[in-house]
Amino acid sequence: MIAPAEQQPFPDEPEPIRVSEALRIETPENVVLDYQLAGPAPRLLAYAIDWLVRGVILSGLSIVASILEVGFAFILGDASGAAVGMLLIVWFTLEFFYYVICETFFNGKSLGKHAFGLRVIHARGYPINFWTSLLRNFLRPVDAMAFFPFGIRFFPMYGVALISMFASRKLQRLGDIAAQTVVIAERRIILPREPVILERIQPLERSEIGSFRPSYRTLAVIDEFLGRRHVLTHERGHALASVMASELAERLEFRGDQRLVKDYPMAFLARVYVTLVKSEEASESEHARTESQSDIRGVDEAAEFLVGLNQ
Amino acid sequence: MNKREFVKSRKPTWKRFEYLVERLSGGAIKRLPAQEIADYSQLFREVSNDLATIRSRGWGQDLESYLNHLAARGHNTYYSAPPARFSRVIHFLTSGFPQVFRANIWYFWTAFVLFFGSLGVTWAVVQNNPPLVGKVLAPDTQEMYEKMYSHDPDRKDTGFGGGNVFMQGFYIKNNTSIAIECFARGLLLGVGTVYTLLYNGIAIGATAGYLISLGLSQQFIGFVITHGSFELTAIAVSGGAGLMLSNAIIHPGQRTRVEALRVRGMEAIQVMFGAAIMMVIAAVFEAYWSPAPISVVFKYVVGTLMWALVITYLALAGRDHHTRNLQSELGEIDAA
Numbered sequence: 001m002i003a004p005a006e007q008q009p010f011p012d013e014p015e016p017i018r019v020s021e022a023l024r025i026e027t028p029e030n031v032v033l034d035y036q037l038a039g040p041a042p043r044l045l046a047y048a049i050d051w052l053v054r055g056v057i058l059s060g061l062s063i064v065a066s067i068l069e070v071g072f073a074f075i076l077g078d079a080s081g082a083a084v085g086m087l088l089i090v091w092f093t094l095e096f097f098y099y100v101i102c103e104t105f106f107n108g109k110s111l112g113k114h115a116f117g118l119r120v121i122h123a124r125g126y127p128i129n130f131w132t133s134l135l136r137n138f139l140r141p142v143d144a145m146a147f148f149p150f151g152i153r154f155f156p157m158y159g160v161a162l163i164s165m166f167a168s169r170k171l172q173r174l175g176d177i178a179a180q181t182v183v184i185a186e187r188r189i190i191l192p193r194e195p196v197i198l199e200r201i202q203p204l205e206r207s208e209i210g211s212f213r214p215s216y217r218t219l220a221v222i223d224e225f226l227g228r229r230h231v232l233t234h235e236r237g238h239a240l241a242s243v244m245a246s247e248l249a250e251r252l253e254f255r256g257d258q259r260l261v262k263d264y265p266m267a268f269l270a271r272v273y274v275t276l277v278k279s280e281e282a283s284e285s286e287h288a289r290t291e292s293q294s295d296i297r298g299v300d301e302a303a304e305f306l307v308g309l310n311q
Numbered sequence: 312m313n314k315r316e317f318v319k320s321r322k323p324t325w326k327r328f329e330y331l332v333e334r335l336s337g338g339a340i341k342r343l344p345a346q347e348i349a350d351y352s353q354l355f356r357e358v359s360n361d362l363a364t365i366r367s368r369g370w371g372q373d374l375e376s377y378l379n380h381l382a383a384r385g386h387n388t389y390y391s392a393p394p395a396r397f398s399r400v401i402h403f404l405t406s407g408f409p410q411v412f413r414a415n416i417w418y419f420w421t422a423f424v425l426f427f428g429s430l431g432v433t434w435a436v437v438q439n440n441p442p443l444v445g446k447v448l449a450p451d452t453q454e455m456y457e458k459m460y461s462h463d464p465d466r467k468d469t470g471f472g473g474g475n476v477f478m479q480g481f482y483i484k485n486n487t488s489i490a491i492e493c494f495a496r497g498l499l500l501g502v503g504t505v506y507t508l509l510y511n512g513i514a515i516g517a518t519a520g521y522l523i524s525l526g527l528s529q530q531f532i533g534f535v536i537t538h539g540s541f542e543l544t545a546i547a548v549s550g551g552a553g554l555m556l557s558n559a560i561i562h563p564g565q566r567t568r569v570e571a572l573r574v575r576g577m578e579a580i581q582v583m584f585g586a587a588i589m590m591v592i593a594a595v596f597e598a599y600w601s602p603a604p605i606s607v608v609f610k611y612v613v614g615t616l617m618w619a620l621v622i623t624y625l626a627l628a629g630r631d632h633h634t635r636n637l638q639s640e641l642g643e644i645d646a647a
Contacts, residue, residue: 191325
């Protein structure tokens with residue numbers, strides 16, 4: 001979002017450091033990808049799931065082990081402790097290698113992370129390997145330290161990790177900083193729905209508008225705004241649209257019915273959009289538009305305002 | 312071409328790629344048949360290209376974030392880490408670990424002095440002045456140790472309680488955890504690592520001095536000498552790995568602290584992994600060999616050989632690889 005950062009009331013003050021959830025990575029395809037970093041809450045929930053999974057495995061095995069020990073005692077007359085010994089080895093493996101095994105073999109995901117759509121990747125965008133995973137997970141004992149004296153014995157509180165995450169720009173715990181990894185949230189992929197059925201909207205008369213043509217960006221904002229209009233009430237939609245509608249009407253030197261702009265700005269925007277898209281299809285002159293872009297700041301700012309309100 | 316036409320013409324491509332990405336979710340790309348991998352590669356590049364087009368034309372945030380996430384997930388699936396190979400494990404054990412270890416030998420020597428120094432001093436002091444052991448070990452702990460080691464070496468039932476398998480599990484869990492925590496605490500500017508090294512050095516030294524002052528030196532040294540070669544060395548090695556982390560934070564040199572921690576951390580973790588393996592080996596010896604009813608002299612001989620083996624391994628293994636394996640290995644990690 002590019003919204004109101006430029007209009008700082010006191011330009012002399014240094015710009016505040018923003019805590020951003022976005023991570024930019026340039027891929028070998030020369031495409032810049034934006035990732036969303038995962039914050040403490042989803043990560044704690046994912047941890048809780050992993051903790052439960054390990055807990056269930058261990059409890060199940062300890063029941064099996066006790067039964068075996070009783071069996072040994074009954075048959076051999078002496079509980080050998082062999083089953084408990086194996087249990088301890090499993091415990092050790094789960095404690096220090098559960099995450100390493102998961103993250104190495106499932107490309108940065110453990111069961112809990114998978115459940116919450118999280119993934120560990122290298123901060124430069126490539127996948128993590130065995131050593132990276134081992135480093136970030138062997139450092140867990142320090143991250144897991146909590147700062148209260150009574151600390152819950154069996155559920156590590158990750159106090160150090162929390163502070164580290166808030167102190168670092170990329171929401172990294174200490175293990176992440178050392179291994180240079182980040183945890184990202186992979187959102188579900190949904191193609192934005194088709195905005196409006198263009199055929200049913202009547203374009204404006206050519207005689208009603210002047211020669212001004214807004215930028216692609218402005219048109220895209222109208223397009224997406226109309227596509228999302230079902231999430232707003234009618235009044236709210238018109239109220240949001242009126243800012244841009246009146247600005248556009250002025251720029252376009254709109255000479256038609258002014259009530260359309262005042263009372264039904266959403267409809268006005270839709271009709272402007274249809275008109276301009278239609279006219280664009282008629283004349284494929286893209287250069288003319290880019291040249292006129294310098295004098296459309298007002299409309300663009302209104303568009304940004306609209307984007308800001310929408311998100 | 313306007314936005315609508317563009318979306319209309321590209322949508323089948325995006326949907327197809329979306330389908331492939333969803334199907335692969337979590338799995339490796341090599342699970343797909345060859346033709347689909349080729350398709351995937353082609354589609355991924357096309358989607359990346361479309362994303363760039365939409366960005367440059369400013370065709371809307373919704374569409375951009377849709378394609379961004381599609382490409383991002385595609386990217387994560389497409390570029391997954393190379394599969395681990397067994398030969399790499401062998402290579403790590405035969406030359407990788409000792410090489411990284413020697414490249415950072417001074418951290419080890421520091422940890423060595425802290426651990427074995429405190430151990431030796433406490434041992435000497437307590438042996439010459441046994442009542443001092445009360446300052447380190449609680450009375451019931453003293454009694455427990457005394458009972459453990461005063462058993463008759465020829466009896467099958469050792470005084471250590473529990474079977475061998477149980478003790479193996481216990482040693483692996485307990486001792487290896489201590490080593491890993493000793494390493495991790497290096498992040499606390501080294502305070503945690505130094506504390507762990509001194510604490511364990513003093514505790515072990517006091518136990519040794521106390522038991523020998525009781526005249527149990529044969530039982531004690533016979534028990535400890537074999538697995539001690541791996542175990543005590545591994546504690547110092549893991550302490551050294553922890554100090555590598557601390558030093559990266561305290562003396563980052565020309566790098567930023569974070570960058571220094573990353574570079575040093577990649578070597579430290581390899582040293583630590585080696586130490587963990589040594590700990591597991593030690594646990595096996597400690598559970599099966601050390602308490603076995605074998606003549607003490609034989610144990611001394613085997614124990615001494617083990618010390619020689621550990622020292623030779625750490626000092627010499629991988630030296631004949633003149634091709635700077637260490638560099639290439641670290642380089643690969645960087646570029647992987």
